[in-house]
Amino acid sequence: MRLAGRVAAAIEVLNEVLTRHRPASEALKDWGKAHRFAGSTDRHVIGTLVYDGLRTRNSAAWQAGGDTARHVILGVLRLGWSMSVEDIAALGGEQHGPGPLNGDEQQALAQPASALPLHIAGNFPEWLAPEFEKLFGETAAAEGAALSRRAPIDLRVNSLKADIASVQKALAAFNPRPGPYVSTSLRIAAPGPEEKHANVEVEAAHGMGWFEVQDTASQIAAALSGVKPGESVADICAGAGGKTLALAALMQNQGRLVAHDRDRHRLRPIFERMNRAGATCIEVLPADNGTALQNQKFDCVVIDAPCSGSGAWRRKPETKWKLTPKTLEQRLKDQQDVLQKGSALVKQGGRLVYITCSILSQENTAQISAFLTANRDFKNIPTALQWEKTIGGKAPVSADGSKDSLLLTPRQHDVDGFFVAVLERG
Numbered sequence: 001m002r003l004a005g006r007v008a009a010a011i012e013v014l015n016e017v018l019t020r021h022r023p024a025s026e027a028l029k030d031w032g033k034a035h036r037f038a039g040s041t042d043r044h045v046i047g048t049l050v051y052d053g054l055r056t057r058n059s060a061a062w063q064a065g066g067d068t069a070r071h072v073i074l075g076v077l078r079l080g081w082s083m084s085v086e087d088i089a090a091l092g093g094e095q096h097g098p099g100p101l102n103g104d105e106q107q108a109l110a111q112p113a114s115a116l117p118l119h120i121a122g123n124f125p126e127w128l129a130p131e132f133e134k135l136f137g138e139t140a141a142a143e144g145a146a147l148s149r150r151a152p153i154d155l156r157v158n159s160l161k162a163d164i165a166s167v168q169k170a171l172a173a174f175n176p177r178p179g180p181y182v183s184t185s186l187r188i189a190a191p192g193p194e195e196k197h198a199n200v201e202v203e204a205a206h207g208m209g210w211f212e213v214q215d216t217a218s219q220i221a222a223a224l225s226g227v228k229p230g231e232s233v234a235d236i237c238a239g240a241g242g243k244t245l246a247l248a249a250l251m252q253n254q255g256r257l258v259a260h261d262r263d264r265h266r267l268r269p270i271f272e273r274m275n276r277a278g279a280t281c282i283e284v285l286p287a288d289n290g291t292a293l294q295n296q297k298f299d300c301v302v303i304d305a306p307c308s309g310s311g312a313w314r315r316k317p318e319t320k321w322k323l324t325p326k327t328l329e330q331r332l333k334d335q336q337d338v339l340q341k342g343s344a345l346v347k348q349g350g351r352l353v354y355i356t357c358s359i360l361s362q363e364n365t366a367q368i369s370a371f372l373t374a375n376r377d378f379k380n381i382p383t384a385l386q387w388e389k390t391i392g393g394k395a396p397v398s399a400d401g402s403k404d405s406l407l408l409t410p411r412q413h414d415v416d417g418f419f420v421a422v423l424e425r426g
Helices: 001-021 026-036 042-056 056-066 069-079 087-093 104-109 128-144 164-171 216-222 240-248 270-277 285-291 318-322 325-343 365-374 382-392
Strands: 153-157 185-188 211-213 233-235 256-260 284-285 296-306 345-354 378-380 406-408 418-425
Touching: 001 026, 001 042, 001 069, 001 285, 026 042, 026 056, 026 104, 042 056, 042 069, 042 285, 056 069, 056 104, 069 087, 069 104, 128 211, 128 270, 128 318, 153 164, 153 216, 164 345, 185 216, 185 270, 211 240, 211 296, 216 240, 216 296, 216 345, 216 406, 216 418, 240 256, 240 270, 256 285, 270 284, 325 345, 325 365, 345 365, 365 418
Parallel strands: 233 256, 233 296, 256 284, 296 345
Antiparallel strands: 153 185, 153 211, 345 418, 378 418, 406 418
16 A cells, blocks of 8 residues: 555544544554455554554644544654645645645645644643643643654563563564663553554564563552562452563462452453463452452552553553543542552551552642541652662652652653552551
């Protein structure tokens, strides 16, 4: 396929996503089934256009002078792909292309992108503009823009089975490089528009359990828990087990690690992942058996709380346009509930680790502040102290300026947006 045909296809798919509210992955898969002639590179370019459109929907639509899928994709070509107005217009004249540009589109595409409203420049829902401005001040638009770029592929090397050098050698074709902050991280650069994705999970090294795909921010969160061999640990929002596996490696398979999640569908993949990783210290508590944790006490309780997912918008751009004040309010209630349940499991002198993949203060510092006010037997462990004890060296500056917790963002730390607070029970 020529680029003109790929652009037309991306408009068709994105229209399905925006008007029928279909998941992008599902719409792309169905388009591929209906157009068998499209090769893998064609499908990659079309998918990249669609996901770039979702990442930069506000600014791309503004750049093209409208709010339809067509405007978004045309804006992506101009802003994200740096194509000239003349080259975009030429695509419209090709057979199977997106059709000619009209006068309004040509004029809009030629206008300079300057002095944009915050939510347009930052590519996030308008109702979140006050929160971004309060949290980041003059850099709010830049923080949003960083959450709108393509993300690299981060890997966590499984120290139970392999080391950095072994995984680098096994994946040499993808040119992995050491990631930031933690010694377990490897990073593969995000692919360009016409480069195929690095499908590392089909590699033999993954099948042998040498590594897992996991953003470096998530690896940092696991490391800051400070879990050690021989401890008793509960991961009560384990999901598919990414952090659980990281905790097992930190514990060197020595001790007791209980993994639980109330959603059985999210928890289901953990069994295959445990076996592959050789994580033998994990005890999975079924979703419908959460009461079995009652009256137990642990050295460390890890809460990867349900949240808005705003820190992972680079990887899941659809979710930012589905986030509403109502869904955020429900997440806040869920977080308060799981904090109370988790805190009851912490023994005296033990740790409570609260984690979100969110950059919103309501889900992060505000939740911890309210919890500490209501639970005087807990106190913050300052980030600098916990970092030195667990990861070593000097901790990065938190994106919100806090010394008691750590907020990571793509702009300031080159990782997904994550929040980590480590509390100790007195």
